[in-house]
Amino acid sequence: MSRLNLLEETRFEKLPVTVYPDQHVASQTVARRIADLIKRKQQNGEKTVLGLATGATPVGVYAELVRLHKEEGLSFKDVITFNLDEYYPMQPTAVQSYVTFMNENLFDHIDIDKKNVNIPDGTLPLEEIPAFCLAYEKKIEELGGLDLQVLGIGRTGHIGFNEPGSAPNSGTRLVTLDDLTRRDASRDFGGKENVPTKAITMGIGTIFKAREIILMAWNGKKASIIKKAVEGEISSEVPATYLQLSDNVEFVLDQDAASALTRFDTPWLTRDCLWDEALTKKAVIWLSNTVKKPILKLTDEDYNAHGMAQLAVDRGPAYNINIDIFNKLQHTITGWPGGKPHADDTDRPERATPAQKRSLIFSPHPDDDVISMGGTFIRLVDQGHDVHVAYQTSGNTAVWDDDVLRYMEFAIDFKGSIGDDNSRLKAIYEDMRQFIEQKQPNQIDTPEIQNVKAFIRKSEALAGARYAGLQDDHIHFQALPFYETGKTRKNTVSDLDIQLTMDLMQRVKPHQVFAAGDFEDPHGTHIVCFNIIIEALRRLKNAGESWVDDCWLWMYRGAWHEFATHEIEMAVPLSPMEVERKKNAIFKHQSQKDRPVFPGDDEREFWVRAQERNRETARHYDRLGLADYEAMEAFVRYHF
Template identity: 85%
Template sequence: MSRLNLLEETRYEKVPVTVYKDQQEASKAVAHRIAELIRRKQAIGEKTVLGLATGATPVGVYNELARLHREEGLSFRDVVTFNLDEYYPMQPTAPQSYVRFMDENLFNHIDIEKANVHIPDGTLPLEEIPAFCLEYERKIEKLGGLDLQVLGIGRTGHIGFNEPGSAPNSGTRLVTLDDLTRRDASRDFGGKENVPTKAITMGIGTIFKAREIVLMAWNGKKASIVRKAVEGEISGEVPATYLQLSDNVEFVLDQDAAAELTRFGTPWLVKDCVWDAQLTRKAVIWLSNTVKKPILKLTEEDYNAHGMAQLGVNRGPVYNINIDVFNQLQHTITGWPGGKPNSDDSGRPERANPAQKRVLIFSPHPDDDVISMGGTFIRLVDQGHDVHVAYQTSGNTAVWDDDVLRYMEFAIDFSRSIGQDGETLSSVYEQMRAFIARKQPNQVDTREIQDVKAFIRKSEAIAGARYAGLSDDHIHFQALPFYESGKTKKNPVTDRDIELTMELLQKVKPHQVFAAGDFEDPHGTHIVCFNIITEALRRLRAAGETWVEDCWLWMYRGAWHEFETHEIEMAVPLSPQEVERKRIAIFKHQSQKDRPVFPGDDEREFWVRAQERNRETARRYDHLGLADYEAMEAFVRFHY
């Protein structure tokens, strides 16, 4: 690509941006950039001064730096580090401490001198913090300033813990955390109420003095805030926009985090495009929403005024383009998610045959099935398909402790009511009460408490699946080993997780698999479960299982975000009565009402989120000029 073309393509971007295929590739690139800096300065006898970040974003960088030390002899003896921030108050030995994070992810694996490591002190008395912050700044200045500062970006646009409202010339100081920042951290602390309200952070002014600044962001959860930081106006409401004023900054992104930048999200605004069917569909839907007209009312003037003249010239007349896209959307709508028997299926998202399909719905947590596709679930059963549901994990970390005691009290009373003494249960109950009374945030539960929490989720899942019409022998509980750590941080996936999934798939031999494709799940369980399913299917195909060739995998979305309209390949409309049935199925999960343990950044109840999301999907179709349904559940086919 010529420099002129690149400048045109990136003209909305106010900072240099480098986009990599994935976060692994990007993390390695940043790590090697740091390693090159260290070696260059070592060669001239100088120390390297690094500003480091915490959180999930830089973990891959630290892993690669540790590998470079271990396998390629990269030494950190002449490296001095200053971390961006630390919660306040915070003990350095606490699981959530950034001291512990840095030790576990980097410092324990390299040869850095402990005296060269600097992290804000979360144990200081409040009155000593101002002096500590001034000394932190003085140490950086005495070393000649930061050579390179590594940053992540929070969903409020914060860098470090410089929340909205931070001044561009701010120094190291004590700050109050934004509510969204605390919600994002809630899983690490066992609930938002346990997240500290304050933190000590390097200031934006301190960060600005670094000779190089590298801001990294991965996955679609960051796409919206990345676009604001890169293309938006400079504003204290999005502190990362202040980086637009620096000549030394670079944003390093993976493809998902870059997805909403103009050159990727709406490329026709900045360059000539290759107008394939997918891009055409995306552009026409965007145009319809932008000018607030149904698709069939879009005109050539609309195309020309919104960067789509080339499409009109190449594939026009524009009315024919409109009709084509309208028909594509019309063909995604079906009341027969298992395929309509004895019908022409050439314009339908699913095959007509076999008329009665074997269907396997995978649910990462015990309620994702009904929250995400409860209406479709019920319709598949009503239409006579052989439907199974598999709950991949126990969900036992997402139950309140007081629910455990309530269920135990019920069990004790029930035992006594049928002539049992209940003494053994009473003893276990008292041990549980004592443990819960002294339990620390995110402390691992006892095995008995974990079991009761799992039993609660299991009984609710059975109730929901039975309400959908399943018999007990079609309800499967996998309890995949990767999840059963008792902690919010899960174990690595092993072959056993995949083998258990292969065994179930081989038992059912489904024509349809439904799986959670909601990779913005803040807990990460969905993508882990999805990858287990796809790997199991690939291994079965490689083993010569011919039924796999006829098995279609449909992705659904959960409680967070819906698919974009142009992505949807099957839209199942729900009547008001079906919306009500779905709501009742969700209500069977009483432990997740009225306030789940880990709600993410949305305080609405799950049934409200699901109902409003399904209604919004239907509304989007209506605004494009299609039929106005009460609600819709959306699916995208995955080709494994």
């Protein structure tokens, strides 16, 4: 691409942006730049002064720096570091402290002199913090300033802990954390109520003085705030927009984090496009929503006035394009998610044969199946398909401690009522109660408490699947080992996780697999579980299992986010009665009702979220000029 074309394509972007295929490549590239800086300074007999960030974003960078140290001899003896921030108050030995984070992810694995490590002190008395902050700034200045500052970005647009309202010339100081920032941190602290309300952070003015600034962002959760930071007006409401004023900044993104930028989201506004089927569908739906007209009412003038003249010329007139896209959308709608028997399936999302399919629904947590595709689940059973459901994890971290005691009290009373000796249960109950009364935030439960929480989730999943119409021998509890840590932080996936999944699929030999494709869940469990399924299918295919070639994989969403309309390949409409049946299935998960342990951003009950998202999907179709259904569940097919 010529420089002129690149400038035109990025004309909405107010600072340099580099996009990489994924966060791993991006992290390795940033780490290599840091390594090259350190080596260059070492050759000149100089020390390197780095500003470092914490959180999930830089973990890959730190891992690569550790590898470069251990395998390629990169030395950090001449490196001095200053961390951006620390919670206040915070003990350096706490699991959630940034001292612990930096030691675990970087400092304990390299040859840096710990005297060269500087992290804000979360143990100071309040009256000593101003002097500490001034000394922090002075130390950076005396060393000649930061050579390179690594940044992440929060969903409020904060850099460091410079929340909305921060001034562009702010220095290191004590700040109050935004509610969204605390919600994002709640999982690490065992609930938002345990997250500190304050932090010590470098100021935006301090960050600006760095000779080089690299802001990194990964995954779709950050896409909307990245668009504001890169393309929006400079505003204290999004502190990262102040970086537009720097000549030394670069945003390093993966494709998902960059997906909302104009050149990726609506590229027809920046350049001539190759109008393939997917882009045409997306653009026409966008145009319909922009001008607030059904698709069949769009005119050539609408196309010309909204950057789509090229499409109208290349594939027009407009009405022909409208008819084509309208028909494609119409063909995504089906009341037969297992395929309609003895029917022409040319324009249907699923195959007509075999008429009765073996369908395997994978549910990462014990309630994702009914929350995300409960209506389709029930319809598959009603239409005579051989449906199985597999609960991939126990979900035992997402049960309130009070529920454990309540269930134990029930068990004690029941055992006593039938004349059995319940003294052992009583002793276990007393131990549990004592542990819970003294339990610290995010402390790992005892094995007995973990088991009771898993039993609670299992009993609820059984009730939900039975309500959907399944027999017990079609309900599978995998309890994949990667999840069973008792902690919010899980183990890495092992061959055993994959083998257990292969064994189940080999027994069922499904024609259809349904899996959670909602990779923005705050727990990170969905993407892990999805990748296990993919790897299991690949290994089975490589092992010569011929049924895999006839197995279609459908991704569902709904617990956290929904597919965009242009992405949907199968839309299953739900009647008012089916919406009610789906709600009843979700109600079986009583431990997640009212207020789940980890609600994420959306504090509505799961049944309310699901109902509203399904209704909104139906409204999207209605606004485009298609039939007006009560609700719709949406699916996208995954192609190997």
